[in-house]
Amino acid sequence: MKAVVVGAGFAGSLIAKVLGDNGFRVTVLEAGTETGHDEAVHRFRTALVKSPLAPYRTTVAAPSSDYLINTGPFAYSSPYLRMNGGTGTVWTGITPRMHPEDFRTADLGRGRNWPISYDDLEPYYRAAEWEIGVAADADEQRQHVPVADGYAYPMHALPRTYLDHAVASVVDGQRIDGRELLITGTPQARNGVPVSGYRPDGHLCAGYASCVPVCPENAKYTPRRTQKRWSPHIELRTRCVVNRLHADEFGRVTKVSYQRYEDDTTGRHTRHEVEADVVVLAAHAIENAKLLLMSGLANSSDQVGRNLMDHPALLTWALMPQPIGPFRGPGSTTSIDAFRAGPERATRAPFRIELGNWGWGWSAGSPDSDTAEFVAAGLRGYALRKAVADRVGRQFTLQFEIEQEADPANRVTLSEDRDALGNPRPSIHYGLSDYVKDGLLAAKRVSDQLFELLKADDYTSYKPDEERYFEHNGEPLRYWGAGHSGGTHVMGASKHDSVVDQWQRCWDHPNLYAVGCGSMPSLGTSNPSLTMAALALRTADHLVSHRAEEVRCTMSKAP
Amino acid sequence: MDAFVELSAELTGFSAEELRSTGLVEQYAELAQDATDAELIQLWYTGVWRGQIPSARAYAEGLAWKAVGVAPPGTGAPGFGSWEHRPRRSV
Numbered sequence: 095m096k097a098v099v100v101g102a103g104f105a106g107s108l109i110a111k112v113l114g115d116n117g118f119r120v121t122v123l124e125a126g127t128e129t130g131h132d133e134a135v136h137r138f139r140t141a142l143v144k145s146p147l148a149p150y151r152t153t154v155a156a157p158s159s160d161y162l163i164n165t166g167p168f169a170y171s172s173p174y175l176r177m178n179g180g181t182g183t184v185w186t187g188i189t190p191r192m193h194p195e196d197f198r199t200a201d202l203g204r205g206r207n208w209p210i211s212y213d214d215l216e217p218y219y220r221a222a223e224w225e226i227g228v229a230a231d232a233d234e235q236r237q238h239v240p241v242a243d244g245y246a247y248p249m250h251a252l253p254r255t256y257l258d259h260a261v262a263s264v265v266d267g268q269r270i271d272g273r274e275l276l277i278t279g280t281p282q283a284r285n286g287v288p289v290s291g292y293r294p295d296g297h298l299c300a301g302y303a304s305c306v307p308v309c310p311e312n313a314k315y316t317p318r319r320t321q322k323r324w325s326p327h328i329e330l331r332t333r334c335v336v337n338r339l340h341a342d343e344f345g346r347v348t349k350v351s352y353q354r355y356e357d358d359t360t361g362r363h364t365r366h367e368v369e370a371d372v373v374v375l376a377a378h379a380i381e382n383a384k385l386l387l388m389s390g391l392a393n394s395s396d397q398v399g400r401n402l403m404d405h406p407a408l409l410t411w412a413l414m415p416q417p418i419g420p421f422r423g424p425g426s427t428t429s430i431d432a433f434r435a436g437p438e439r440a441t442r443a444p445f446r447i448e449l450g451n452w453g454w455g456w457s458a459g460s461p462d463s464d465t466a467e468f469v470a471a472g473l474r475g476y477a478l479r480k481a482v483a484d485r486v487g488r489q490f491t492l493q494f495e496i497e498q499e500a501d502p503a504n505r506v507t508l509s510e511d512r513d514a515l516g517n518p519r520p521s522i523h524y525g526l527s528d529y530v531k532d533g534l535l536a537a538k539r540v541s542d543q544l545f546e547l548l549k550a551d552d553y554t555s556y557k558p559d560e561e562r563y564f565e566h567n568g569e570p571l572r573y574w575g576a577g578h579s580g581g582t583h584v585m586g587a588s589k590h591d592s593v594v595d596q597w598q599r600c601w602d603h604p605n606l607y608a609v610g611c612g613s614m615p616s617l618g619t620s621n622p623s624l625t626m627a628a629l630a631l632r633t634a635d636h637l638v639s640h641r642a643e644e645v646r647c648t649m650s651k652a653p
Numbered sequence: 654m655d656a657f658v659e660l661s662a663e664l665t666g667f668s669a670e671e672l673r674s675t676g677l678v679e680q681y682a683e684l685a686q687d688a689t690d691a692e693l694i695q696l697w698y699t700g701v702w703r704g705q706i707p708s709a710r711a712y713a714e715g716l717a718w719k720a721v722g723v724a725p726p727g728t729g730a731p732g733f734g735s736w737e738h739r740p741r742r743s744v
Binding site: 135136138139140142144252254255259301304310311417421422451452455461464465466469470474475476477479480482486 | 663664665666667690691694695698699701704705706708709712713716717718720721722723724725726727728729730731732733734735736737738739740741742743
């Protein structure tokens with residue numbers, strides 16, 4: 095069996111590995127190039143704006159998310175990276191499972207149901223946690239999601255931050271809106287102390303505090319780790335931009351066209367084709383949709399590109415009464431999970447609350463912004479030094495991940511504008527519903543109460559001249575892109591209203607799979623990479639167990 | 654050079670010895686010949702000189718971070734679990 099995988103990121107690298115281990119001949123076509131690890135670390139340190147993509151090489155031929163064209167009422171501001179390893183190189187490495195309710199969002203809230211349940215996915219969550227290497231405590235996670243009896247995560251939970259302890263000592267057991275609060279450890283895809291039978295790949299997390307965008311010592315999982323374990327049956331070709339899939343009269347995909355470039359600074363390229371028995375699209379939610387639309391495939395439901403989701407994140411920031419030592423260790427090691435589920439989701443979007451350990455770095459650009467403020471106010475010498483120490487040393491941020499329901503009006507289409515290879519740029523029409531805005535507002539109110547409990551000085555402000563500012567019910571709000579694109583080749587129970595089935599197989603094409611967060615009918619309130627990985631492993635199992643059927647099918651169609 | 658260090662110490666609140674230990678005095682004296690006080694403070698505190706970070710070292714030695722008592726993200730490894738401890742007093 096010859097498989098072509100499009101995209102060497104999170105899902106593609108995992109599926110390629112399973113296929114290669116089971117005797118498939120696999121070609122992985124990656125649009126981007128490589129960035130050496132040391133080079134990425136150096137570029138991070140010297141980047142003026144330490145944005146997620148700053149450390150990584152991009153190419154003219156395969157631009158990353160900065161080539162999106164926004165046409166809707168709100169800006170879609172979540173970045174993604176076209177490079178070997180994909181956005182999974184940049185990711186924060188936080189790996190909570192979805193809540194069982196999140197699979198029934200249409201019944202309980204807004205949006206769409208999944209065709210599978212939490213229980214169907216649970217064994218694959220376990221497999222993904224061992225493949226990626228997740229540090230967490232099963233009993234602690236059982237406080238809010240079911241975890242199989244007797245299961246151990248491959249690594250013990252990471253130590254909590256000093257901030258976590260300070261917050262928990264005040265907040266645990268208190269109530270907001272009738273919900274009991276509990277600071278709970280967040281599963282982490284970075285190396286901690288292994289349990290018996292697990293051998294971590296790489297060093298223990300030593301607290302560099304730069305997980306996004308690059309861990310200098312590779313303590314965080316990236317897809318490159320999985321690639322190191324690939325069998326020799328797998329061939330990776332970088333700088334290969336797939337621009338069309340070809341299907342025969344029966345709907346079977348027969349070959350893949352791609353454009354290969356060598357010079358990263360121009361659109362000069364050569365054209366190639368590769369034949370395949372099975373094709374797996376794993377190029378990112380937006381890129382998968384773009385490619386299906388460019389190929390005119392898989393769209394009998396008219397859902398390709400629709401239902402684009404993200405986690406609109408609300409950031410709030412404050413000063414603790416005492417120094418807590420921010421910017422040490424991972425970005426967030428705990429969360430408050432009390433608002434992820436429950437009857438409120440019938441009326442407003444649910445949310446998960448991360449305790450942010452990197453000061454006001456993301457929310458307000460600290461400590462550079464604090465320094466500039468104090469200098470402008472005339473502080474010099476020891477007074478300046480003391481002011482910076484006092485301000486920054488007490489900073490923390492709450493990050494609320496708000497669920498956004500699948501809405502067919504939020505969509506990716508093909509722009510008239512072309513990129514350097516002559517391919518259409520993705521056009522994004524994105525908005526926030528009242529359901530989401532109500533969720534953002536509810537999150538802000540919870541933040542106000544948390545800061546009051548903590549006796550924290552609230553410095554949160556949203557100003558009309560800032561990006562992604564809006565008002566809702568007369569209150570100022572702002573949202574940030576969490577980088578969690580999903581929904582664009584949505585999974586469902588019927589070919590009439592969804593693009594892929596529960597195996598991430600396109601309803602219209604028996605040997606074409608579109609995998610990744612694009613398949614998700616809802617994102618719930620969890621960072622989606624772990625769920626993407628669990629789905630990828632489930633799809634890989636399906637491909638391996640159906641190989642015989644695929645071969646028979648191929649032969650019967652042969653002339 | 655001593656005059657530059659003296660001025661820098663007065664503006665930043667860090668001693669001449671602390672400034673010299675960054676290894677950046679020569680580079681900064683050269684760069685910042687016509688700097689305003691605010692620009693010079695920004696250079697020492699954040700490693701940014703007129704919209705650019707001149708070297709990885711400039712970022713790693715930023716005094717804003719030293720004031721807080723932590724390494725700039727991606728430059729120093731305080732060790733597994735160190736983040737759980739009460740922060741050291743930095744000023």
